[in-house]
Structures are given as structure tokens and as C-alpha cells.
Amino acid sequence: MDPRHLVVVGGGMVAQRLVEALRDRDTDGTWRVTVLAEEPRRPYDRVALTSFFAGRSPEDLALGDPALWDDPLVTLVRGDKAVAVDRAARVVRAESGRTFAYDHLVLATGSYAWVPPMEGADLDGVFVYRTLDDVAALRGYVTTLAEERTVRGVVLGGGLLGLEAAGALDALGARPTVLQVDTHLMSAQVDLGGGEALRRLVNRLGIGVRTQSMTTRVLPHRRGGVGRVELADGTKLDADVVVVAAGVRPRDELGRESGLAVGPRGGVVVDDTCLTDDPHVSAVGEVACIQGACLGLVAPGYTMAEVTVDRLLGGAAVFGGADTATKLKLAGVDVASFGDAFARTPGALEVVWADPVGGVYKKLVMSDDARTLLGGVLVGDASAYASLRPMVGRELPGDPAAFLLPEGGAGAPDLELPDDASVCSCNNVSAGAIRHAVAEDGCHDLGAVKSCTRAGTSCGSCLPLVKKLMATELGKLGVTVSSALCEHFTLSRAQLYDAVRVAGLRTFTEVVERFGTHGRGCDICRPAVASILATTAPAHVLDGERATLQDTNDHVMANLQKDGSYSVVPRMAGGEVTPEGLIAVGEVARDFGLYTKITGGQRVDMFGARIDQLPLIWRRLVDAGFESGHAYGKSLRTVKSCVGSTWCRFGVQDSVALAVMLELRYRGLRSPHKIKLGVSGCARECAEARGKDVGIIATDKGWNVYVGGNGGFTPRHAKLLAEDLDTETLVRTIDRFLLYYVRTADRLQRTAPWIEDVEGGLEGVRAVVMDDSLGICEDLDEQMARHVADYEDEWRATLDDPEKLKRFASFVNAPDVPDPSLAYVPERGQVRPATADERAVLVAGTTLEVRS
Amino acid sequence: MTTLDERATTWLTVCRLEDLPRERGVAALVPDEVDAAPVLTQVALFRLLDDTVLAVQHHDPFSDAHVLARGIVGTRRVDDQDVPTVASPMHKQVFDLRTGTCLDPAGKQPVAGRSPDLRTWPVQVVDGDVRLAVAGGAA
Ligand SMILES: Cc1cc2nc3c(=O)[nH]c(=O)nc-3n(C[C@H](O)[C@H](O)[C@H](O)COP(=O)(O)OP(=O)(O)OC[C@H]3O[C@@H](n4cnc5c(N)ncnc54)[C@H](O)[C@@H]3O)c2cc1C
Ligand code: SF4
Ligand code: FES
Secondary structure: OOOEEEEEEOOOHHHHHHHHHHHHHOOOOOEEEEEEOOOOOOOEOHHHHHHHHHOOOHHHHEOOOHHHHHOOOEEEEOOOOEEEEEOOOOEEEEOOOOEEEOOEEEEOOOEEEOOOOOEOOOOOOEEEOOOHHHHHHHHHHHHHHHOOOOOEEEEEOOOHHHHHHHHHHHHOOOEEEEEOOOOOOOOOOOOHHHHHHHHHHHHHOOOEEEOOOOEEEEEEOOOOOEEEEEEOOOOEEEOOEEEEOOOEEEOOHHHHHOOOOEOOOOOEEEOOOOEOOOOOEEEOHHHEEEOOEEOOOHHHHHHHHHHHHHHHOOOOOOOOOOOOOEEOOEOOEOEEEEEOOOOOOOOOEEEEEEEOOOOEEEEEEEOOOOOEEEEEEEEOOOOOHHHHHHHOOOEOOOOHHHHOOOOOOOOOOOOOOOOOOEEEOOOOEEHHHHHHHHHOOOOOOHHHHHHHHOOOOOOOOOHHHHHHHHHHHHHHOOOOOOOOOEOOEOOOHHHHHHHHHHHOOOOHHHHHHHHOOOOOOOOOHHHHHHHHHHHHOOOOOOOHHHHHHOOHHHHHOOEEOOOOOEEEOEOOHHHOOOHHHHHHHHHHHHHHOOEEEEOOOOOEEEEEEOHHHHHHHHHHHHHOOOOEOOOOOOEEEEEEEOOHHHOOOOOOOOHHHHHHHHHHHHOOOEOOOOEEEEEEOOOOOOOOHHHOOEEEEEEOOEEEEEEOOEOOOOOEOOEEEEEEEOHHHHHHHHHHHHHHHHHHOOOOOOHHHHHHHOOOHHHHHHHHHHHOOOOOHHHHHHHHHHHHHHOOOHHHHHHOOHHHHHHHOOOOOOOOOOOOOOOEEEEOOEEEEOOHHHHHHHOOOOOOOOOO | OOOOOHHHEEEEEEEEHHHOOEOEEEEEEEEEEEOOEEEEEEEEEEEOOOOOEEEEEOEEOOOOEEOHHHOEEEEEEEOOEEEEEEEOOOOOOEEEOOOOOEEEOOOOOOOOOOOOOOOEEOEEEEOOEEEEEEEOOOO
């Protein structure tokens, strides 16, 4: 039998989920599906739209597995809009004139941004905030305008969306003011008290707020575009760009015109199975008016998609009701509301805790016996949101007030969530499903749990809870996920860093006695402590007890190779080297018989040096003006650069000069893992800077800085941290970024996973390093200044100290005898280590004189 | 484990105690016998915090390179006791310095024909001289 034909109108988030669920479950291929999408691209993550301003590209917003769209049973028609539905003939007609006959039709047309009636709404510079094209246009407009003047932005609407948009304007450098018609911000979710606390937090970010302000007119600027807005009370405000976020309305025109029932406030009316009054037509997502209302959140839309698929396949699923819990996604402002946030349940009690100075307001709504949680509002500190939301409708253990106190206060009892409690409302994943994934399906890290259950893959607000559940479950399985460094320290690296820094400790013995559990450390904690002390109490790697902490690479300041010999890399800052320098390096390599190779970081690496040869090699290199290139350290490795504007026809900035300066600034900086930088002189990016932990790309106005890139096993592209910085700001930003990483990353964690883990993700990092949201920047700046001032070349310092040089003897009783097991054979004009078989022949019968 | 033929045992002085940095290793070359033929064997000497000196083979059975003296010295809890250890600088296998036993093969196999456990040598410290019980050779 030929598969029946499902036509979906609208290629948004809910349509994507519907197709995904259908292809997942319809294993017999009883349906083929055609998606008619007005937008010219595949469905994308609208919820994460604002992250587009954080340098994300449209591809980063992709939803699900792109292979879905290659499925032979799936057709995606992009950039064509459905304009009419003939229900009698069961045909949809598109704008292009094409027609699509259906066996079943699903309307998934979402909403449009509503623009309140006002004069001037059609002026250039007035934007809505709904699609990728909207935000791309907004970004372009603001950046162009910013070249000539300080841009002032006005956002109409103080709800979730308006605040997100204001955050985006702020990120673009436009000074935003939010105009809210109601008495307070986010009036649909939080009460007046919460709204007041929220206003203070938002103000602190540099975003202005005016409540009870209705905009009546948008007035043009004399140079074109918008110039001002006028409020109902006659006030006029300067505005170079206006973002309208005044609410959304369902795109129910196809339903209306084809005679389907429409709700009193719009939306195609559906029953609990998502069917309209035509049994061949369903509606899902924001366009559906279900149980009397249209729901402007993605989670209920996903549920409707699942219900519809189940019904198409003959199941009996029904829509059970919507969770309208919400959390604001604005960096630096923590707001969440859930359940009966306005205490509308008869007899409901409110428990409120407020710290007006700190901008914190928290409220729990409890049943009349103060035992069952009905809902709540959290402003300023929503850390409890993930664990409280699933408890709605359940009894809270202990005193509800305990859940509202600041973290580290009285300590809320640990919530053991029932299996059926919903943890991820976006994707409708229960606590039980997560436990099952961990215990039965072998998902032992967050990535696995996310891809297996979908929990945490949309808005991300449930991630802390998902993490916690996973850890508890792993604990039960006997798998330890404790953040303890090793058996000798229960603290994580970040905690130990702070502890050591604050306590001002200088030696391993002090550290292990003060913060260790027992014993004398191991190959995990010793190098970690070495790395911590290197930035909290700098000293030479071989000074006193420090020497006992170093991995062999740091101990001998060279890179251990497979046969026990080492490789040596002199610094060539920015990849720049003089002809004399190259000759000197060549002579050293020739004289010591070293194999030479050019590295990916633009250096010359010389292999096959014995431990006892290292000081001799350094002597020669240091005399020729070189120093240690720190190729061996968990530290700054290289700053790679393209040739830049001094030579390149395209270059707009001197990338080499910047790279040299940065390398000399950060050389020797010990860190949780190696750090690499790259600088490109223009957008052509010849230095591949976005594959580096910190990548800098010249623009004609300054420098763009990207963070969190790496090559290797899991390659990552760096993400934009800030744009068009002048050199001074750039350096300060990198200083802070690096030290914030040094202080808070886990051991052996590169910057990319660190950014994912650290509080607030990339936004959080930006808030810390650009806006000093933690108030630590002065400290970081001072720490970097000390690093720069204290730097010394480790090789030279070793050469100057006979005690240190003793460590480079091959044998304590035969210091000049080379390791007799090393053997090399020629290959392509150089040497390579002999294989085991070759060696058996080469080194047989060694006889040596031994001191006794 | 070491088996020593008493008659062939010689106490060889390899260095002074102060030549050994605490909680790090150094390598030494000592006379040895393999199949009754005299050879030189590379030994790794470790001086602990309490000045105990321990000796194991310098050869790492997992990487087939002579590197163990360059590993990080530490301790590991085994049956409620802190056992002195060294971790191979190559691939992080952990060995008990007193017995040579491999405590953690780090998911790897030793190279063909090698035991994962290390050979050990008895050590004495007499008047600041560090002496190793070696077989044959220097006698
Ligand atoms: C900036 C922003 C932040 C948000 N944050 C959150 C959040 O944190 N949490 C949350 O739950 N929700 C959030 N939302 C809301 C969420 O994005 C929507 O609930 C969700 O996208 C609804 O999915 P949908 O498929 O119903 O509609 P949409 O995703 O809007 O998709 C509808 C698609 O149909 C197309 N279409 C319409 N008419 C036609 C036609 N006639 N022919 C062809 N195609 C048509 C539209 O162009 C659109 O692409 C946010 C929305 C925005 C804009
Ligand atoms: S990135 Fe630009 S400036 Fe640098 S080499 Fe390439 S084209 Fe030239
Ligand atoms: S609640 Fe949004 S991703 Fe889980």
C-alpha cells in the first residue's frame, strides 16, 4: 500500500518535532510527510534565537539530526507559503501556485509578532523579534548605525521576550530602554514584588525601564529611520531603533478562511487529541487553541506534536494540560515562575523572602495547610527553580521557607523527586526517564543523557537538575562522579584553587596538610597543585618542593617521546623567526642529531634529545637569543598568526605584532590544560584562529575575539565573545578570560567544555569578563600584571643554577653515560627511534664502566 | 619479585643520600646478570619524605622505555595503608615502590614477554652512602 500523505503547514519548532516523532515511530512507513515552510531554511531553535547575538551562526541553531530531512519519506518545501486550504478537495495551495493533496493536514503555523496600532510603525528601524531574519536585520541595522552614533534602543514590551530583546540590544552596544504598559516587568509571570526586584536587576545591567508607558507614536529622525518615540502622556524619548515585543498572535488565517472554528482570542480550536472540527485537519503548537487558550511556549507544542503522531498511528494519546513554567534567558538576571505564581488557588498561602538591596525576591505559593507546593516566583536567584518546579502539586518536605533562603543558609532538604515528576518541561522528560537512562541504558555522562532522553536540549533550564539526578543515580550504581580531584583531595580543582589562593599557601606539604585527606599525593593532584601554585605563588618549576610536583615534561622542560627521549621547542613568538635564528636552530639540530619538524603552532620541534643533552641544547639556544617555548607545559603554548597587514594585500591589522605581544604577555602562564591563541589579520582567517582557545580576528574597527575553540579529538569552533575591541580592551578581556578559566576550570578541561560547564555558559563568561558581574576583575587584572612582571625564562634560570642542573644527569652514578637503550635509524634524511626489533640488534652487548 | 643468590650478592654504593632529591627518582646503572652473562641494568632509585630509599627497575614494562625514575612519586591507599608509589610518566601506570607490584595498569597490557610488576632491589643507607644489593658484576 502506498503511504498516506501528511501535509504540515509551517516549518517551525513544533513541525520539526512532529516529523521527527513520526519518522521515529512510524517504522512501517505508513505516512509520508511534506512540510511547507514559509521561512527559507530548515526548522531552527527559535527559543535560542537570542544566542544569535552571541556570535552563533544560523547553523548553530539547527534542531535535531539534520539527516531527518534526507529521509525519503520526508519532503521539506522551503520558502513557499500555504495560502489556501480546500478542505472538501483536501488540497493545500501554496503561494508559488503548487498544490499539495493531503490525507491529513496539520497546521503548525505558529504565531506572528503583534505590533500595537501606532503611527510610524512602518518606519525603518522598527523591528519585531520572531525569526532569524528579524534578528539578523536588527543586528545589521544596529551595527551599521553604531558606526556613526551611539545607538539608543527602545523595546516595546516588558515581558519575557522584551527583556530578552533588551539584552540583545545591550549586547550590540545599543543602550536599551524597556517600555512596559503594565505596572511591572513580566507581569504575566511575576507579581508586583517580583517585578520591582526584577527592575533593579535589569537596571543594574544598564537597561532602562519605564512602566505604565504606552507608546502612541514613532517619529522619524531627520536623517531617516526612527528618531523618537512618543508616549501616551506626551513624553518623547530618543530612539534610533525600536524593537516591538508586545506579544504574539496565532497565525490562524488558513483556519479562518477555510471555515474552521477559531477561539475568542484567535487560534484554531482543537480538542484534546489536537483535531479541529474537521477530522482530517489537526493544529499544533502556538496556532492551536487548546483547552480554550493558545500557548506561547514550546513544551506544550511538543506535547501536541507527540499526541498528533500517536493519533495518526492509531494510538489514543490525549493532551493532558500545559506546564506554563518559565525562566527568563537573560544573562545576569535570574527570573523564574512556575505553577500558580499568582496564588489564585482559593486559600493559597504565600511564603515570601525578599532582599531588596540584593535584588532578590522569592515567593512560594503553598496550599492552605502550607504543605503542598502550588507554584512560585523566583527573582534574582532562581537556583531552586529546576528542583522546585517538578514538585508542584506535591508535598514539600520540611519548612517551605528553607527553600527560599540563600544558598548555604539553613539548607533546604534534598528533594527526592518521584519518578513521574517532570524534570524537563520543554521535552516532557520525567525524573524516572532520566534515572532509567542512567541505570539501564548506560548513559554515564551529561551528553549521553541529553541525547538519549532529549532532556535539557531546548531551553536548558533543567540542566542543573538533570545533572544532579544523573549524579545521584550514578552514585547508586557505584560509579563515582564526585568532583573530588583524586583520593587525596575531596575538593574539585576549582575549589582547591580558591582555597589555596585565599589561604596563601606556598608548598605542596602545606596544601596537603591543610586540605588533603591523607597521604602524599599522586600523579593527578601533584601536577594540579603545581599548576595552582604557579599562578597563586609563582616560583621556578624546580624550586624546592615544587620539583616533586611536576610531570616529567615540566620537570625537564621538554616533551617526553615514546622512547624516553625528549623534544625541544624554542619560542618563536607569533611564529616569527629571523634567518639567524633559523640557522642557529638548524645548527643545534644538526649538531645533536635531532629530527626536526614544523609544528601546527608555527614552531620548529627538535626530537630525540636525551635528558642529559637538554641543558647543552638550551645553552646553545639561549646564547642564540631563544628561550623556552613552553611546548611541554599545561600552559600557553603558542600564539599563531598570519602575516597580517604589514605584507598581506588583504590585511586590515598587524596580526603578527599583536600575536608577538600576546605571546610575550602570556608565556609561561600555567593553566588547567594547554592554551592556544591565534590572530588573523582579516576575516579570511588564515591563522585558523577560531580553532584556538582564544582567536582574534582583525576588523577594520579593531579586533573580534572568539573563545573556546580547539582542534584534536573533539574539534570546536570558537564562539564570539566580543566585537570590534581596541587593542587595550582586547588585551584586558583576554587577561580576564584566561585567568577566570585558570581559576575555575577542572583539571585537564579545555576552554570549550569549561565554557559549557561554567555558571551561565558563554553569557556568564561574558558577564564576568566584560561587565565584572562577579566583582573579581580588579583581582584578575592584578594577578595578570604580576604574572607579566614575574616572568622568567625557565631554561635560562635552570642553566644558571648548578643544583637544578644535577637533575639532568642520565645516571646518578654515571652522569655522562647516555641511556644505552636509545637507538636511532635513518629515515628520509633524518633519524627516527629504532623499532624493538631493530633495537635488539643495535644495542646488544653494551659494556660500560661504572663508578663504585 | 627479586630472588637473590646470597653468594653472588654485592652491596654496591651508587651515590650519596644527598644526591637524591626527596620524592623524586633518579636513574642508576648497576651490574647485573642475565642468563649468567654480565650486563648493565638501569635502576630507578626513589628517596621518600622520611629518607627511605627504594629501588625498582627503570624500565617501564608498558612502554618499553627506560623512564620510571622520571615518574611522579606519591602514595595510594591500599587496605587502609598509604603505599609509596610511582606513576609511569609515559602512560600513568601506578606501581608500589616497595614491592614493584603494578597497582593500576591504566587499562593497558605490558609489552610482550614482560611482567606488569617491577623488579626491586634491596637498598641500605649506611653513613649517607646509598647501597644496592646487586647480582654479580662488580664482585
Ligand atoms: C526570542 C524568543 C524566545 C523564546 N523563548 C522561549 C522560551 O524560553 N521557552 C519557550 O517555551 N518558548 C520560547 N519561545 C516561544 C517558542 O519559540 C514558540 O513557542 C515555538 O517556536 C512555537 O513553535 P511553533 O512550531 O508552534 O511555531 P514557530 O516556531 O513560530 O513555527 C511556525 C512556522 O510556520 C511558518 N508559517 C506560518 N504560516 C505559514 C504558512 N501559511 N505557510 C508556510 N509556513 C508558515 C512560520 O514562518 C514559522 O516558521 C520564544 C520565542 C522567541 C521568538
Ligand atoms: S587572514 Fe587576512 S591578513 Fe591574514 S594572511 Fe589571511 S588574508 Fe592576509
Ligand atoms: S526544561 Fe527546557 S530544556 Fe529542559
